[in-house]
Structure formats: C-alpha cells, structure tokens
Amino acid sequence: MVSREVYALTGGLAPLMPSIEVSQLKRRPPSDEKITWQWLPFTSSARKDDLQLYHWARVVNGVPPTGDYSFAKYNKSVDVIRYTDEEYEKYLTDPTWTKEETDQLFDFCERFDLRFIIIADRFPTSRTVEELKDRYYSVSRAILIARAPSPGEVAGHPLVKEPYNVSQETERKRALSMVLSQTKHQERKDAEVIAEAKRIAESRMAAQGVEEPDLPVTSDIGPENAEKAIGHGDTISPSNVHVPSAAVAPSTSILADNTSTLASLRMLWVYLRTYALEQMVQAASSSAGLRTIKRVEQTLQDLGVNLKPKVPTKAVCAEHLELRKEILTLLNLQKQLQYKEAEGSSFRDGSYGDMPGTPKRSLRAADQDRTFVPDTISFGGERVGKREQKRKGPGRVAETPSSPAHKRPRKLKASDL
Amino acid sequence: MINSSSSKKHGTDQQEISGPTAKSQRAQMGKPEESENKKRLKDVEISVPIVFGNAAFWLGKKASDYQSHKWTVYVRGATNEDLSVVVKRAVFQLHSSFNNPTRVVESAPFELSESGWGEFEIAITLYFHSDVCEKPLNLFHHLKLYPEDESGPMSTKKPVVVEFYDEIVFTEPSESFLARVQNHPAVTFPRLPAGFTLPPPDESKRNRGDTKDHPLSQWFLNFSEADELLQLAAARQQVQAHIAKLRRQISMIDGQNQQLKPPSDQ
Numbered sequence: 001m002v003s004r005e006v007y008a009l010t011g012g013l014a015p016l017m018p019s020i021e022v023s024q025l026k027r028r029p030p031s032d033e034k035i036t037w038q039w040l041p042f043t044s045s046a047r048k049d050d051l052q053l054y055h056w057a058r059v060v061n062g063v064p065p066t067g068d069y070s071f072a073k074y075n076k077s078v079d080v081i082r083y084t085d086e087e088y089e090k091y092l093t094d095p096t097w098t099k100e101e102t103d104q105l106f107d108f109c110e111r112f113d114l115r116f117i118i119i120a121d122r123f124p125t126s127r128t129v130e131e132l133k134d135r136y137y138s139v140s141r142a143i144l145i146a147r148a149p150s151p152g153e154v155a156g157h158p159l160v161k162e163p164y165n166v167s168q169e170t171e172r173k174r175a176l177s178m179v180l181s182q183t184k185h186q187e188r189k190d191a192e193v194i195a196e197a198k199r200i201a202e203s204r205m206a207a208q209g210v211e212e213p214d215l216p217v218t219s220d221i222g223p224e225n226a227e228k229a230i231g232h233g234d235t236i237s238p239s240n241v242h243v244p245s246a247a248v249a250p251s252t253s254i255l256a257d258n259t260s261t262l263a264s265l266r267m268l269w270v271y272l273r274t275y276a277l278e279q280m281v282q283a284a285s286s287s288a289g290l291r292t293i294k295r296v297e298q299t300l301q302d303l304g305v306n307l308k309p310k311v312p313t314k315a316v317c318a319e320h321l322e323l324r325k326e327i328l329t330l331l332n333l334q335k336q337l338q339y340k341e342a343e344g345s346s347f348r349d350g351s352y353g354d355m356p357g358t359p360k361r362s363l364r365a366a367d368q369d370r371t372f373v374p375d376t377i378s379f380g381g382e383r384v385g386k387r388e389q390k391r392k393g394p395g396r397v398a399e400t401p402s403s404p405a406h407k408r409p410r411k412l413k414a415s416d417l
Numbered sequence: 418m419i420n421s422s423s424s425k426k427h428g429t430d431q432q433e434i435s436g437p438t439a440k441s442q443r444a445q446m447g448k449p450e451e452s453e454n455k456k457r458l459k460d461v462e463i464s465v466p467i468v469f470g471n472a473a474f475w476l477g478k479k480a481s482d483y484q485s486h487k488w489t490v491y492v493r494g495a496t497n498e499d500l501s502v503v504v505k506r507a508v509f510q511l512h513s514s515f516n517n518p519t520r521v522v523e524s525a526p527f528e529l530s531e532s533g534w535g536e537f538e539i540a541i542t543l544y545f546h547s548d549v550c551e552k553p554l555n556l557f558h559h560l561k562l563y564p565e566d567e568s569g570p571m572s573t574k575k576p577v578v579v580e581f582y583d584e585i586v587f588t589e590p591s592e593s594f595l596a597r598v599q600n601h602p603a604v605t606f607p608r609l610p611a612g613f614t615l616p617p618p619d620e621s622k623r624n625r626g627d628t629k630d631h632p633l634s635q636w637f638l639n640f641s642e643a644d645e646l647l648q649l650a651a652a653r654q655q656v657q658a659h660i661a662k663l664r665r666q667i668s669m670i671d672g673q674n675q676q677l678k679p680p681s682d683q
C-alpha cells in the first residue's frame with residue numbers, strides 16, 4: 001500500500017479515460033443476415049508449402065469467407081541485395097572482410113530481416129553491430145551504384161544519399177549508454193545547466209535589442225565550457241554518500257549557474273543590483289522545487305533576515321546569496337538524514353526502537369539551537385510522526401509532529417540569536 | 418574552480434583587461450579620440466548607489482476629492498551626491514489619468530512633484546550619457562500616499578516617505594566614462610587593473626545637482642549596509658553550525674545502517 005505522498009512523488013495517477021465507448025455497449029439490433037461460425041480449413045499465401053490448417057470462420061448466409069488468409073499481408077521481408085561473385089571481385093573487396101564472411105553476413109541479413117543484434121549474436125567471428133552494419137550498408141551501396149546506369153539515377157536512394165557512418169554511430173551509442181546510466185545526481189546537474197543555458201539564450205535575445213554591435217565573445221564560451229567542465233570534472237560521487245568534507249557536489253553546479261548568470265548579466269551593459277541578485281538566487285535554486293524554495297524563505301525569516309535585502313550593496317548581495325545556498329544545503333542534508341533514518345528503521349523490521357543520540361533529538365538538544373525546526377512532516381508521513389511522539393523530551397512542547405501537517409514553530413526572536 | 422571563460426574570476430570585482438579590443442582596432446583609424454572612447458574594460462564594473470521613492474504630504478484642510486495629497490517621486494544618489502554625472506535625463510511615466518503622463522526631467526535633482534489622491538505604479542526610465550551607457554534602465558515604484566498604520570492621524574507636517582536602496586551597475590565601462598567619473602562621490606569606482614592609468618577628470622564641468630540641501634532631505638532615510646551585513650553574517654554562522662552537525666549525524670547513521678543492513682542487500 002503506497003502512501004499518497006509517494007504517489008504524488010512518482011508523478012501521480014494518470015486520469016482514467018473510458019476505453020470503451022459507452023454507447024457501443026448497447027445491444028445492436030439483429031441484422032437481416034444469417035451468421036454462423038464454422039470450423040473450416042484455410043491456406044495462406046505466406047506459406048511456401050500447401051499446408052492446410054483449420055480455424056473458425058464467419059459464414060454469412062451460407063457463404064464462407066473468400067480471399068487470402070487475412071494475416072498473410074504481414075509476411076513482409078527486407079529486400080536484401082545479393083551480389084554475384086563477379087560483382088564481389090570487381091567492387092566489393094575489403095581488406096578487413098573475407099568473401100566468406102561477407103557472404104555469411106548477407107545470408108544472415110536475409111534470414112533475420114536485418115535484425116543486426118541477432119545477426120551479431122550469431123555471427124561466427126566476433127564483430128560489433130556497427131561493423132556488421134557498416135559492411136552491409138557499404139556493400140549494398142556499392143552494388144547499387146555499380147548496377148545503376150548512371151550515378152544520378154540512384155542519387156536519391158537512401159542508401160546512397162545517407163551512407164552509414166560508423167564512427168558517428170559508435171559515438172552516438174556510447175553517449176546514449178552514458179545518459180542511460182547517469183546517476184540521478186548527474187541528471188539533476190545536467191538539467192540545471194540546460195536551464196541555465198536556456199536562460200542565457202533568452203536574456204541574450206533580450207539584450208539583442210541593444211544597439212551595441214559587438215557582443216563579447218567570451219560569454220558564448222562561458223556556459224558551454226561550464227557544461228563541459230561539469231561533465232568531465234565531476235567524477236566524484238554525489239553527497240548522498242557520507243562525505244565529511246565541505247559541500248563539494250552541489251557547489252560545482254551552483255558555480256556553473258553563477259558563472260553563466262554573471263555572463264548573461266554582463267551582456268546587459270546596465271542593470272540593477274537587486275535584479276542581479278534575483279537572477280543569482282533563481283540560478284542557485286533552479287534545481288529546487290517550489291516547496292523547498294518556500295522553506296528557504298521561511299528559514300530566512302526565522303533567522304531574522306530580510307527576504308530581499310534592505311540595503312543591497314554588492315557585499316550584502318553576495319552574503320545574502322551565500323546564505324541562501326547554505327540554507328539549501330542544510331535542507332538537503334535534513335532530507336538526507338530523514339531518508340537514512342527511514343532506511344535504518346526499515347532495516348529493523350519496522351520496529352521503532354529508540355536509537356541513542358537520535359538526530360532529531362540532538363538537533364534540538366541545547367536551547368540555543370532552537371533557531372529553526374526542520375519540517376519533519378513533509379516526508380515519510382505517518383512513520384516519522386510516530387517516532388517524534390515517542391521522543392518528546394522534558395519541557396518539549398509539541399513543536400512538530402502531533403500538529404497537523406505544516407504548522408510552523410514559533411518565530412525566532414532577536415533575543416534568541 | 419571551473420574554467421568557464423578565460424578572463425573571468427568568480428564573484429569579486431575582476432580586474433583583468435583584455436587588451437585593445439577588436440572594437441577599438443576597427444574604429445576609425447584617423448581619430449584616436451573616438452577609439453579611446455570606445456575602448457571598454459572587460460571584467461570591470463562601476464556602480465552607482467541610488468535611492469528612489471516618494472514623499473507625500475497630506476493636504477489636510479486644503480485637500481479636495483481629487484487632490485488630497487501633494488507628492489514628489491524622485492531618484493537621488495544614496496549619499497545625496499549629484500547623479501547627473503551619469504544620468505542624462507529621467508522620464509517618469511505616470512498614471513494615464515494625469516495630463517501629459519510622460520514627464521521628462523532633464524537635470525538633477527531627478528524628481529517630479531504632483532498632486533492627486535491615488536496610489537499607482539510609476540515607471541522611471543533613466544537615460545544615461547552616451548559615454549556611460551546607450552541603454553536606458555527602468556525602475557518601478559509604487560507611489561505611497563497613505564501611512565502603513567491606517568488608524569493613526571494623518572499629518573500635514575510629516576510626509577509619508579517610502580524609499581528603496583539599489584545600485585546601478587555598469588558592465589564593461591568605457592575608458593572615457595571611467596576618466597570622467599574618477600573621484601566623483603556619486604560613483605563607486607572599481608579597482609583598475611594594475612598599471613592602468615586614466616587622464617585626470619575635468620572638475621570644472623561639474624554642476625551642483627546634489628540633493629544634500631534638498632527641501633525634503635530631512636525626511637530622507639539612511640541606508641547603511643553594516644547592520645544587514647552583521648545580520649547576514651550571524652545567520653550564516655548559525656546555518657553553517659547546523660550543517661556541520663547534520664553531517665556528523667549523517668555519517669553516524671550511515672555507520673549504524675551499515676551494520677543493520679540485511680546480508681542480501683550487501
């Protein structure tokens with residue numbers, strides 16, 4: 001039984017549409033034809049022999065159905081061009097392929113309808129799919145051109161027009177498998193970079209209304225290089241694993257965001273500091289959902305910090321931005337902690353044993369630390385809530401769980417700092 | 418550190434100059450003055466701290482239905498210095514119910530006074546001198562006439578004042594711009610690349626367009642970054658402490674979880 005929240009996380013249920021037209025369910029009035037079903041023999045043009053099989057056939061007014069077996073039309077095959085030995089000697093020899101191998105390849109191609117994965121599997125000598133494809137397509141292409149009365153006649157043929165490109169294909173498949181095997185973390189970072197690139201393109205279009213003819217070239221290089229740098233440089237495992245060092249993983253992507261935002265700002269020639277801060281904040285939170293952003297803002301309020309600085313000097317804006325990023329890191333870590341705790345208790349067969357030094361407890365251990373309380377309700381639903389109730393300590397007013405969903409703890413006062 | 422572009426340093430005022438740009442080389446060869454003007458410093462920014470907003474006086478007994486307040490919307494230097502060193506003119510776009518809603522102010526102080534009853538958004542467009550920036554900048558200010566505390570009595574003596582601090586940032590300033598504004602108090606001058614020199618500024622051309630003795634100056638608000646910086650620093654410290662704590666807890670839990678993992682999972 002999956003909880004509602006998990007459903008929402010995984011994209012939710014698609015709305016159901018009726019697959020059957022309701023009107024069609026009415027009883028059809030009986031037609032004036034007499035329909036019977038008979039067990040009759042049939043043949044199929046798709047067969048090379050004249051085997052007779054039997055099936056139920058719909059007989060209308062005593063007349064059995066005529067025509068070929070209705071599924072025979074699906075018996076299609078690929079037109080594999082076969083070459084003569086003469087043609088082979090003249091046009092098709094290749095240092096890396098023997099005639100026997102090439103013959104065998106073409107046999108397989110015909111037999112397996114160009115299903116190269118299967119062909120590669122059964123091929124006696126070990127060849128990659130790309131090599132087989134390359135040989136097949138280049139031979140077919142050469143034959144076509146050789147047999148054509150003039151080159152112009154076949155220029156439009158797909159085999160001629162778009163020759164198979166081995167290196168491109170190999171590269172494409174490699175890239176595809178890389179994308180497929182990406183970690184969630186990498187996926188997120190790529191999305192960030194793409195979002196940033198999109199924003200740069202948009203602000204570039206906005207800036208293009210300006211008379212200034214020469215746009216600095218380096219800003220073009222900026223986002224692409226940042227993208228590449230992330231791709232190559234980021235081989236360290238994400239912060240999901242217990243990394244005691246500083247927040248390395250998240251900051252690399254945020255660095256890239258900042259760099260590209262700076263680049264796009266530079267192209268505006270003139271802008272307001274508050275606008276720049278807005279852009280940087282957006283860039284830093286591009287991977288965060290709306291709820292996370294709201295939590296960041298709530299945290300800022302709890303800390304007594306203005307959501308928008310009252311005196312947005314360069315220094316203040318820089319500090320503000322850093323603070324927001326640090327809060328994001330904090331929230332991520334809290335979530336991580338919750339995941340791990342959930343993991344831990346699931347290992348213990350769902351029993352909620354008291355663990356020494358429970359994180360939630362020690363977070364609120366000292367009075368001074370009661371700055372802001374993490375929103376423990378939002379994830380894990382009932383389970384986390386239950387654990388909280390068990391652990392209510394002395395003098396601890398129910399700050400979180402028993403209260404409904406998102407009741408906020410009391411606002412931080414200046415005296416608390 | 419990610420190498421995004423050759424001359425970029427992250428965050429702080431960058432100081433590298435990229436040498437004579439292609440632009441200056443392509444500029445008319447026979448006119449050294451013009452190519453000087455067009456030479457821009459990459460990775461250097463000039464900022465002008467400003468304050469904009471409005472002051473509104475209730476007209477009290479003299480108030481009518483349509484003219485209950487007399488107000489002034491303005492853009493001033495944050496320390497009341499003369500903005501006309503960078504700003505050529507300011508255009509205030511008022512509500513369409515005003516006659517000639519587009520008001521152009523050609524000199525400092527860049528302000529506009531009117532009387533009315535309604536609060537609305539005013540679009541302020543700042544046009545800069547040609548050596549500063551050819552693109553105008555838009556500010557938006559919501560005119561405020563009525564005090565926050567609606568229950569209190571309205572005074573004809575004390576105006577309702579709403580001000581916002583911001584900074585105009587100019588990227589890649591031209592050399593002539595830099596030369597002109599050096600030592601001008603309205604401008605936050607950047608640190609120039611090492612060895613870079615500018616001709617001395619022409620002090621004689623300066624007008625007195627500052628707002629230090631402005632009639633409204635007694636109501637102007639003070640904006641000091643010190644308080645906000647302190648606040649932010651304190652907040653950051655707290656957050657950093659929490660982060661460290663969470664990290665410790667996470668690694669502890671990881672250790673515990675490792676031991677608890679059922680054998681099939683390992």
